[in-house]
Amino acid sequence: MSEILLDVQHLTHVFRLDKHAVIKAVDDVSFQMKKGEILGLVGESGSGKSTVARCIMNVYKPTGGKILYRDIDIGDKAQLRKHRKMLESLRQIIFQDSTSSLNQRMTVADIIAEPMSIHRMRPARGSLRAEAEFQLSYVGMDASYLDKYPTELSGGQRQRVAIARALSMEPELLVADEPIASLDVSIQAQIINLLRHCNREHGCSILFIAHDLSMVEYLCDRVGVMYRGRLVEIAPTAELYANPRHPYTKALLSAIPIPDPIAERSRKRIDFDEVSFDRDGVLTRIAADHFVLMQEEV
Amino acid sequence: MEELLKIEKLSVGIHSPMGKVQAVRDVSFALHPGELLAIVGESGCGKSMLCKTIMKLLPKSAKIEGGRIIANGVDITDYSDKDMRKLRGKLFSMIFQDPMTALNPTVPIGKQIAEAILIHEPKLPKEEVYHRVIGLMELVGIPQPHQRYKLYPYNFSGGMRQRSIMAIALAAKPKILIADEPTTALDVTIQAQILDLLKEIRTKLGTATILVSHDLGVVARCADRVAIMYAGKIVEIGTAEEVYYDPRHPYTWGLMQSLPALNRGAKELKTIPGMPPTLIDPTVGDAFACRNEYALEIDYHEQPPMFKITDTHYAATWLLDPRAPKVVPPIGGRGHV
Numbered sequence: 001m002s003e004i005l006l007d008v009q010h011l012t013h014v015f016r017l018d019k020h021a022v023i024k025a026v027d028d029v030s031f032q033m034k035k036g037e038i039l040g041l042v043g044e045s046g047s048g049k050s051t052v053a054r055c056i057m058n059v060y061k062p063t064g065g066k067i068l069y070r071d072i073d074i075g076d077k078a079q080l081r082k083h084r085k086m087l088e089s090l091r092q093i094i095f096q097d098s099t100s101s102l103n104q105r106m107t108v109a110d111i112i113a114e115p116m117s118i119h120r121m122r123p124a125r126g127s128l129r130a131e132a133e134f135q136l137s138y139v140g141m142d143a144s145y146l147d148k149y150p151t152e153l154s155g156g157q158r159q160r161v162a163i164a165r166a167l168s169m170e171p172e173l174l175v176a177d178e179p180i181a182s183l184d185v186s187i188q189a190q191i192i193n194l195l196r197h198c199n200r201e202h203g204c205s206i207l208f209i210a211h212d213l214s215m216v217e218y219l220c221d222r223v224g225v226m227y228r229g230r231l232v233e234i235a236p237t238a239e240l241y242a243n244p245r246h247p248y249t250k251a252l253l254s255a256i257p258i259p260d261p262i263a264e265r266s267r268k269r270i271d272f273d274e275v276s277f278d279r280d281g282v283l284t285r286i287a288a289d290h291f292v293l294m295q296e297e298v
Numbered sequence: 299m300e301e302l303l304k305i306e307k308l309s310v311g312i313h314s315p316m317g318k319v320q321a322v323r324d325v326s327f328a329l330h331p332g333e334l335l336a337i338v339g340e341s342g343c344g345k346s347m348l349c350k351t352i353m354k355l356l357p358k359s360a361k362i363e364g365g366r367i368i369a370n371g372v373d374i375t376d377y378s379d380k381d382m383r384k385l386r387g388k389l390f391s392m393i394f395q396d397p398m399t400a401l402n403p404t405v406p407i408g409k410q411i412a413e414a415i416l417i418h419e420p421k422l423p424k425e426e427v428y429h430r431v432i433g434l435m436e437l438v439g440i441p442q443p444h445q446r447y448k449l450y451p452y453n454f455s456g457g458m459r460q461r462s463i464m465a466i467a468l469a470a471k472p473k474i475l476i477a478d479e480p481t482t483a484l485d486v487t488i489q490a491q492i493l494d495l496l497k498e499i500r501t502k503l504g505t506a507t508i509l510v511s512h513d514l515g516v517v518a519r520c521a522d523r524v525a526i527m528y529a530g531k532i533v534e535i536g537t538a539e540e541v542y543y544d545p546r547h548p549y550t551w552g553l554m555q556s557l558p559a560l561n562r563g564a565k566e567l568k569t570i571p572g573m574p575p576t577l578i579d580p581t582v583g584d585a586f587a588c589r590n591e592y593a594l595e596i597d598y599h600e601q602p603p604m605f606k607i608t609d610t611h612y613a614a615t616w617l618l619d620p621r622a623p624k625v626v627p628p629i630g631g632r633g634h635v
Contacts, residue, residue: 044485045456154573155341182482184340184512189556189567196566211485214515218558218567255490257515259557261538264518269490 005070005173005205006033006056012064013051025051027229028065030283033173038199038206040220040237042213042252048229049209053177056207057093069173089119092166096178098158102150109146112136112165119169135164139194156187163194167204174198175207180215188212192219213256217241222289225249230279235290245292248272301368302506303329303352303390303474308365310344310351317578321347321360323530329474334500334507336517336538338553339527340574345510348527349476352508353392354382370473387418390474391467395482397459401451407462408447411435414469434465437502439495457488461495468499475499475507481516493519514553518542523610526550529575529585536611545627546605546613548592554629584616592617592625 013026026048033039041049054060056067058074067074069091072083080087095101102111112135113128123131133143139160150158159179166174176195180188192215198204210216216223217237224234225248233246244250251272258264281293310322321344329335337345350356352367354377366375369389374382394400402410411431416422422430428447435443438461451459460480467475477496481489497520500507511517517524518538525535526549534547545551554560555568572589575581584590587597594616596602605618617625 044487156573185514186340186552186556186570189558189569192558193566193569213486214558218561251487255487256559257490257493257513257519258559259515259518259542259554261518261521261542265520269494272487 003035004032005035005037006207007068007071008032008052008056008065009068010065011052011055011062011067013048013055013060014063024229026055026062027279029226029229029231030065031224031231031234033205033207035172036199036203036205037222038195038208038220040216040223041207041209041226042211042216042223043226044211046228047226049226050177052226053093053175053207053209056173057091057175058087085119089115089121089169090172091175092169092171092173093175093177094159094162094166094179096181098155098162099150101162102158104150107147107149108132108136108153108161111150111161112168115165115169131168132164135168136161138167139164140190155183156190159183159191160194163191163198167198170202171204173205173207175209177209178211179208180210180212188215195219213252225252228274228277228279230293231283232293233291234283235287239287239290243290245286245290246294248277300331300371301328302331302370304366304368305352306366306368308348308351308367309363310347310356310360311363312347312357312360314359314578320530320577320581322351323577324365325527325530325532326365327525327532327535329506329508331473331506332500332504333522334496334509334520336509336511336521336524337527337532338511338514338517338524340512342574342576343527344530344577345527346478347530349392349478349508349510353386353390353476354379355392387414387467387470387472389472390476391470391472393460393463393467393475393477393480395479397456397463397483400463401459403451406448406450407454408435408443408449411462411465411469414466418470430469431465434468435462437468437499438462438465439491440465455488456484457491460484460488460492464492464495464499468503468505471503473506475505476510477507478510479512480509481511489516490519496520514542515557515559526553529581530577531585531614533586533615534613536607536613540608540611544607544611545629546607546611546618547615548590548617549586550613551627551629552589560629584614594622 009030011026011029015023015025017023029052043049055062062075073079109129109132112132116128125131125134133146136145141160180191195206196219199206208220220237222236223240225232227248233249244253251270254270281295283291284294285291306326308322308325312319312321339345366373408431411434412427415427415430432443440446440461481492496507499505521538523537524541525532528549534550552570561567570589575585583599584597584602587593596616602614602616604612604614606612616622
């Protein structure tokens with residue numbers, strides 16, 4: 001049994017809209033991530049995937065539940081303070097929108113080196129600039145980009161800079177919140193290859209959030225499906241795609257476009273009836289590693 | 299079959315501070331009544347510019363530099379804005395990528411659809427307009443139209459908003475519908491619904507559709523014919539079967555290979571190296587040559603013409619020249635997925 005890196009237990013997060021209305025963005029979500037694993041989290045927009053990511057990164061304070069990172073309760077103030085430095089450098093996040101997640105007034109070199117100077121790390125390669133150059137070359141861009149500003153780069157290049165910034169801390173856990181949405185298909189493939197390389201070569205665990213299910217199938221070891229704040233199914237990738245059990249997962253999988261016109265034209269889409277969604281179920285184990293949200297049998 | 303829309307050797311240039319950008323270069327194609335043509339390419343390849351040129355919604359800095367647009371048998375290349383206004387909505391209308399910004403947030407949905415009807419028939423009685431709006435909302439699959447008539451865009455989800463925009467676009471029963479990345483901002487399940495709706499509308503109303511996308515997977519569901527665009531040019535065009543099962547242009551191979559569905563179990567996804575060119579300097583030779591692993595010497599000197607493969611299938615690559623070395627396509631055939 002490999003080491004458990006991240007243990008999310010009964011995570012709940014509620015957004016308050018006004019005095020009376022609340023939105024349960026994440027509702028009793030539990031899962032574990034092993035070291036060196038790529039876990040995919042899929043679901044439609046508004047299903048709470050990003051909220052989970054942000055709770056894991058301490059951006060939001062969860063309303064309920066616990067998140068254990070290497071047995072450290074990151075919701076606990078005392079423990080968080082004690083391990084802050086370690087937690088802040090070992091967990092890194094990449095956001096979807098690279099236009100707003102990179103400071104427009106900083107050069108690429110400064111952006112990549114900023115986390116290192118914040119943590120007062122001594123650059124292993126002499127100077128911060130040399131460090132930035134190394135990280136940049138790692139993500140496939142040459143030194144000529146060091147003095148450019150984010151606006152001078154294309155979407156794919158900006159996303160690479162964001163990845164380089166995250167990797168500069170040599171993270172153990174990389175949370176990638178829709179890193180490939182809004183990129184071209186051929187550029188998406190480049191970013192996916194890069195993430196896969198990070199995982200294989202450096203053992204970096206990745207929580208990959210996306211709504212493109214075909215990319216998830218290609219990249220991830222295990223996949224969790226979220227709907228309306230609940231985790232409805234979680235299983236190893238091959239098992240989930242071959243044998244989906246929850247009706248929402250089935251609907252989601254039937255909507256993946258396949259590049260084959262004859263097969264695609266005759267394919268039937270499965271619709272998911274949201275009225276029938278039963279949010280009070282329990283995540284039940286149906287096979288070795290396969291869990292589905294269903295009504296508890298009494 | 300009579301062509302509804304015919305584009306002949308169309309070129310569009312945009313003047314920018316850095317120089318002239320050749321956004322559309324020498325594009326020719328025809329659209330037949332009731333067919334769905336998909337235009338696929340990376341961002342910046344000129345597919346949106348091409349649509350805007352057909353609608354004549356070009357920015358001031360852009361100019362048609364050559365070629366002709368023939369719509370419904372009439373040459374509209376030199377039409378003024380006033381003449382075009384009569385055609386927009388009636389002959390062709392357009393759906394934009396972002397359903398969040400295309401609607402007016404301060405006007406109820408029903409009223410926005412009614413507006414589109416009244417512009418073309420200002421004297422229509424109120425009840426008749428209401429009936430038509432309800433009919434349109436039903437056509438695009440908005441449930442409970444009577445209750446939703448008075449709702450505002452912010453009450454609607456992304457998919458519902460895109461449906462409302464389609465209702466507006468279809469208000470004057472256009473012969474041609476141009477959909478510019480209508481599903482990019484939407485979820486997979488909603489995307490599939492909207493694509494099915496496009497197909498349904500074409501069957502019900504016989505509207506010819508141009509669907510612009512960057513994803514070959516999305517297009518497979520509904521396209522009759524597919525045109526692949528690169529650096530302002532159409533590099534391959536053919537029926538969906540021909541382009542998917544027998545692609546001939548190396549760029550089409552690259553696009554197909556970068557789809558994860560075709561890479562199951564592979565160690566790495568195939569990518570197209572490099573970036574699309576900026577099109578500011580007039581390119582010598584084939585614009586794709588520097589990213590093309592199959593490039594021949596001639597690609598760097600001379601642009602390939604359109605080679606004919608079948609009556610419907612054309613591709614612009616020197617590999618199809620009889621003197622070119624034989625290259626086995628890395629992808630293709632019916633059973634590749």
